[in-house]
Amino acid sequence: MKNQLNDELVSAIKNSVADDQNIANLLMNILSMGKEAVYRRLRGDVPFTFDEVSKISSKLCISLDNIVNIKNTKRAFFDLDLNIQQLTDPLDHYCDKLESCILMFQKLHKCENSTARLAINSLPYMFYLPFPHIAKFRLYRWLYQLEVISTIGSYEEMRVPQKVSDIEKRFVAEQRYIADTTFIMDQNVFKSFISDVNYFYKLNLLSNNDVHLIQNELLELISNLETVAATGTQKTGTKINLYVSNIDIESSYLHFECDNCENSFLRVFSINIMDSQNPTICSIQKEWIDSLKRYSTLISVSGEIQRTEFFNMQRELTLKMGCF
Template identity: 40%
Template sequence: MTTFDYNEELIKAMKGKLPGGVNLANTLIDMLYLGKEAVYRRLRGEVPFTLAEAATISQKMGVSLDKLVGSNKGMNAIFDLNIIHYSEPLETYYSIVDNYVKIFQEIKGDPTSVLCTASNIIPQTFYLKYELLSKFRMFKWLYQFEKIDIEHHFEELQMVDKLLDRQRDFVRESQEFNRTVYIWDSKIFVYLVNDIKYFARTNLISQEYVQKLKKELIQLLDELEEIAVQGVFKTGKEVSIYIANVNFEATYSYIATSAYRLSLIRLFAINSITSHDENVFRNVKEWVDSLRKYSVLISQSGEIQRIKFFNEQREIINRLCE
């Protein structure tokens, strides 16, 4: 493909991502920090977009560069693994959380924005605002990958303030989508309680901190029940919560607007692989949406099922210290 053809295809792809009435030139001026004439020269094909500019466009607009150059002929798709570097786990984890916050902020004003998740663990969009629960997830990951000494205890892990603040930003911004749908595995609290019990039995978490984790779990459960009753977040945005009658092997999510697509699959306990590929997005969306047929809506509906579910979760949490 020639440079001119590449530019032409890139421009077509960008136009296809923008909602009607949005000016592409103005969008690129803000996105690429270029002057008006520089942008128009690129749109007229007089000057090619640089690789760095194309990469920024791909990241910000979800334009697939591999499709433009024909590298997806074998039905391949590009994924971002979001791998946390072992040498600086908290720093790289911060960068991942920060990236999601920026994505949420960029699209939260879009009236077509949607976040859908089929989750077999308590979603990050809820627990990350709780200091000890989020710390426990990190502790478990570090322990599992042998990145901390076995003699070190949970309470010795230090979570820096900037990470805690950004996690709270993550939760707050995640509740600004115009519409949110959660489909929960009925055992999401069972899995977490069992994990905490394991580390308590191995004396890596003291009983004092088990009690503190239990307190945060109860606070989280109360928050979730209030959201389910109201059917909206405190932001006023709509949320639908389903409880599935089947168990999930992983957590699948997708984010969508009229011009943006992102699919996520949870990997390695605390992070997700992501893709802007249209085929991946379509398959993840179909899978998440299909799970509703096995699920019961408990937000602003299904009162009996909702009460039963939350009572069962309280019993599970109360057994934490047994």
């Protein structure tokens, strides 16, 4: 039984990283362990401990039910660190989540037929991480929610560590190579973000200059997104489909897939995500996102009038940011 569980874990690790990535080196970093100790575990000479399995599962975004190979069960699992308010370093937790996504993107990058489906009611990482002031505000808002902001002060006083900026840049670089991406956007996807900015402005945690910087980046994001919608492609040449939902999307649902890799995510607790590789969850998530297309308008390449109206409305809302 121990060897079987070890084999399942090693198989799950291989399916979660890029083909050309050295698994031993990766595990050495995750487990803070020497090369020979890692190889003994990979060979099955020494079983992984539960603590080691937990670290690997968290870092590589591997579902524990996949590791133990649970089959024929009505239960399906999402992985999430629910104790986020007790985190020693929330920024380390944030970086770990982005690192898990990057490893998945690297795996998808190797597949010609990789796909992503996202139904979103708030701005996703893919949209805003290229913009430092927007990214900083989303991080600031999350830390404020965790009640650790007293150690940071105002938005202007907050300093984003270099390790955070570096991993955000890596995330942006890797996610652009998914072959076919579909976004279904709630009509209020920008409005909810603008409301957050206005709220923190009224708390005097954002200055007029802070709002101006965020506003300019948001206008640039909207223009870039409109260009992508008109062409149906990203700068990397990969395909992108944009829909605007005519009904409210109650949560953000994400599904990623390629030949031998499938992941589903739910956005929770502001910038946090819970994930699952469980086949049942992935299938349901995929079908649910696809079903939302029936209630949505395609604005990529086609739907020029609707596209223009949608993005003009987002600009009008953005220009009113900070005005009461």
